[in-house]
Amino acid sequence: MNNRKWTEEEKQHARQMRYKADEIRRLEEKIKQLESERTLFRTHATDRFKWWIKLLHDGQDPSLAWLVEHDARFLQSVSYFSWW
DSSP, X not given: OOOOOOOHHHHHHHHHHHHHHHHHHHHHHHHHHHHHXXXXXXXXXXXXXXXXXXXXXXXXXXXXXXXXXXXHHHHHTSOOOOOO
């Protein structure tokens, strides 16, 4: 192993590199979380759309109480985000 002493500049550079590596890991985890939630939203929207089509095809009225309760539970299970 090299016993050379690090200069202060080299130490600072090493700290910055560790910080950047930690930041990259944190951002990769955030990306995974967002992709997972995007999949949940797509699935939810697809299922909801199919439900509406089936109701309209069968000439039925939706149960709005069920719809509100079900969507409220779903929205509480995912992270908050803004549409704009």
